[in-house]
Amino acid sequence: MPTIEEKVVCVTCPKGCTLQVTRDVQTVLKVGNGCKRGYEYARQELTDPRRMVASSVRITGALHPLLPVYTSAPFPKPRIPELLAILRMVEVKTPVTLDQTILEDVLGTGINIHASRDMSKIT
Amino acid sequence: MTFKDRYDMVVIGSGPGGLAAAISAKKNGAQDVLVIERDVEPGGILLQCIHNGFGVEVFKQDLPGPAYAQRFINEAYQVGVDFLLDTMVLEITRDHRITATSKRYGFLNIQAKAVVLAMGCRERTRAQVRLPGARPAGVFTAGTAQRWVNVEGYMPGKNFVILGSGDIGMIMARRLTFEGAKVERVLEVMPYLSGLTRNYVQCLMDYDIQLQLMHTVKNIIGKKRVEAIEAVAVDEKWNYIPGTEEIIPCDTLLLSVGLIPENELSRQAGVLIDPVTAGPFVDDGFQTNIPGIFSAGNVVHVYDLVDWVTEAGLIAGKSAARLIQAGPQKTEKVIPVKAGENVRYVVPHTLNPDHLIEGEIRVQMRVRQPIEAPVWVEVRSGERLLHRKPEPYARPGEMVTIFLKPALLDEVKAANGLSVAIAKR
Numbered sequence: 001m002p003t004i005e006e007k008v009v010c011v012t013c014p015k016g017c018t019l020q021v022t023r024d025v026q027t028v029l030k031v032g033n034g035c036k037r038g039y040e041y042a043r044q045e046l047t048d049p050r051r052m053v054a055s056s057v058r059i060t061g062a063l064h065p066l067l068p069v070y071t072s073a074p075f076p077k078p079r080i081p082e083l084l085a086i087l088r089m090v091e092v093k094t095p096v097t098l099d100q101t102i103l104e105d106v107l108g109t110g111i112n113i114h115a116s117r118d119m120s121k122i123t
Numbered sequence: 124m125t126f127k128d129r130y131d132m133v134v135i136g137s138g139p140g141g142l143a144a145a146i147s148a149k150k151n152g153a154q155d156v157l158v159i160e161r162d163v164e165p166g167g168i169l170l171q172c173i174h175n176g177f178g179v180e181v182f183k184q185d186l187p188g189p190a191y192a193q194r195f196i197n198e199a200y201q202v203g204v205d206f207l208l209d210t211m212v213l214e215i216t217r218d219h220r221i222t223a224t225s226k227r228y229g230f231l232n233i234q235a236k237a238v239v240l241a242m243g244c245r246e247r248t249r250a251q252v253r254l255p256g257a258r259p260a261g262v263f264t265a266g267t268a269q270r271w272v273n274v275e276g277y278m279p280g281k282n283f284v285i286l287g288s289g290d291i292g293m294i295m296a297r298r299l300t301f302e303g304a305k306v307e308r309v310l311e312v313m314p315y316l317s318g319l320t321r322n323y324v325q326c327l328m329d330y331d332i333q334l335q336l337m338h339t340v341k342n343i344i345g346k347k348r349v350e351a352i353e354a355v356a357v358d359e360k361w362n363y364i365p366g367t368e369e370i371i372p373c374d375t376l377l378l379s380v381g382l383i384p385e386n387e388l389s390r391q392a393g394v395l396i397d398p399v400t401a402g403p404f405v406d407d408g409f410q411t412n413i414p415g416i417f418s419a420g421n422v423v424h425v426y427d428l429v430d431w432v433t434e435a436g437l438i439a440g441k442s443a444a445r446l447i448q449a450g451p452q453k454t455e456k457v458i459p460v461k462a463g464e465n466v467r468y469v470v471p472h473t474l475n476p477d478h479l480i481e482g483e484i485r486v487q488m489r490v491r492q493p494i495e496a497p498v499w500v501e502v503r504s505g506e507r508l509l510h511r512k513p514e515p516y517a518r519p520g521e522m523v524t525i526f527l528k529p530a531l532l533d534e535v536k537a538a539n540g541l542s543v544a545i546a547k548r
């Protein structure tokens with residue numbers, strides 16, 4: 001079977017290694033450079049690319065009008081626009097604490113949306 | 124809460140650098156530690172950096188900026204650090220007297236045994252990159268746009284061009300796309316990316332945002348509001364290449380053209396500033412030339428990883444606590460560390476070899492010219508090679524770190540100075 005040589009930049013950590021990926025159509029055969037997590041990333045990237053997503057939702061009664069939120073795990077890349085559309089409709093109330101679950105199992109992915117910080121009620 | 128007018132240690136700024144310094148000073152025996160912050164809440168610039176990418180080194184976790192900050196804010200309160208918020212420090216003297224002003228407490232005078240400067244950095248503005256063209260509304264720094272979009276909740280425009288491939292610019296390109304705006308182009312005058320490669324991949328490539336290297340803004344068009352910008356290709360000397368002009372319609376131009384350490388207070392106190400880093404000259408404990416004045420974080424040099432800022436803060440806090448308890452220590456010999464071949468700068472500027480007895484010393488640097496091939500990072504004493512570390516490549520946008528091991532104690536002690544170089548393997 002013909003093998004394909006590809007360069008994939010790993011975004012798992014800030015090192016951003018350029019991985020030298022050797023694969024056939026479906027499976028990754030070899031990954032040059034990078035660490036173990038880089039191998040996982042290359043495999044994932046070629047079958048089901050995912051990204052951590054951070055955005056914000058509305059909040060009432062806090063110092064700021066927005067609460068920053070993030071996904072509990074990397075989220076399927078093609079569905080990010082759908083996720084953002086949902087977040088735009090969410091509004092939460094104070095108080096909120098770091099890592100409080102804002103949405104559960106969003107879009108049936110098994111991934112939750114968490115608060116990125118505390119936000120207390122301002123008086 | 125009432126504030127005392129005497130503290131063991133006062134930290135200026137509550138970003139990750141300041142928080143780490145305060146926590147570590149407390150843990151290392153400083154009695155009372157005060158953090159003064161001009162914003163109404165602690166956390167620093169991280170509060171507006173809502174994207175992930177923080178904490179991979181310190182927590183082995185990929186956290187958003189506010190979450191990273193929150194962990195340290197909570198810890199600081201737990202260990203009993205005092206905070207004075209919504210308070211601006213106006214002056215620091217070389218004998219550690221601090222003048223500050225606050226709406227709530229008025230004019231304040233505080234005497235500290237040690238001071239940690241942790242004021243962070245600010246963005247370069249249009250004036251500092253001398254952009255030609257009209258002066259309509261709609262030209263902002265990327266960080267200002269970040270604050271509006273992520274914290275205050277309004278959009279600065281609909282169609283964007285971003286000048287500069289710094290991390291903040293690339294991160295904002297993705298963020299604005301998330302919020303429904305169109306980013307027409309990212310222009311970079313250098314022949315290479317100035318931010319991290321991972322941000323190019325996950326912020327620009329993922330959303331088909333076009334990056335043009337060796338391009339800049341030749342003209343800003345528009346009367347009241349930006350209507351378009353004229354982009355142009357440049358040669359290695361940044362001269363415009365005639366005939367390559369292109370008009371890109373847009374309503375907003377964001378600048379992501381670099382950060383400068385914020386050192387007005389440091390200068391007033393007599394702290395000497397390295398013209399290359401634009402931050403204080405520091406030793407391996409992050410003490411400046413003024414005894415008892417330390418500095419930590421982006422005020423020293425612009426880091427690309429907040430985790431390193433935290434590490435630096437921890438060291439600064441520990442050194443300050445030591446000084447507070449034991450008084451100034453006599454050092455037999457201070458070894459200067461110099462930037463050698465293909466190294467733009469190195470921090471710390473000097474080190475005390477005796478500190479190697481306690482553990483390794485971290486040395487961080489930026490390369491001058493990119494090398495996209497395996498390199499050696501070499502530490503020499505004169506001609507003698509003391510230590511070298513392989514790296515797969517060296518890029519100006521990505522800081523290089525090496526550790527001097529305790530085993531080098533005798534050789535470092537005997538050296539007149541160390542120099543660090545980065546060369547092809």
Ligand SMILES: Cc1cc2nc3c(=O)[nH]c(=O)nc-3n(C[C@H](O)[C@H](O)[C@H](O)COP(=O)(O)OP(=O)(O)OC[C@H]3O[C@@H](n4cnc5c(N)ncnc54)[C@H](O)[C@@H]3O)c2cc1C
Nearest residue numbers: 136138139140161167168176212242243291420421428429
């Ligand atoms: C937009 C942006 C994106 C970034 N993205 C990443 C990333 O993806 N991953 C990563 O690891 N790192 C990232 N960084 C880097 C990281 O955020 C910084 O390195 C870190 O915040 C620096 O911490 P600091 O404590 O030195 O300064 P800061 O966080 O800037 O804190 C300085 C504090 O000092 C206060 N202050 C200043 N002067 C005074 C005064 N006179 N009186 C009272 N208070 C004062 C300020 O208000 C501020 O709160 C990013 C940085 C920026 C700017």
Ligand code: SF4
Nearest residue numbers: 010016017034035038
């Ligand atoms: S391969 Fe490993 S070290 Fe390299 S970027 Fe990926 S996770 Fe980081």
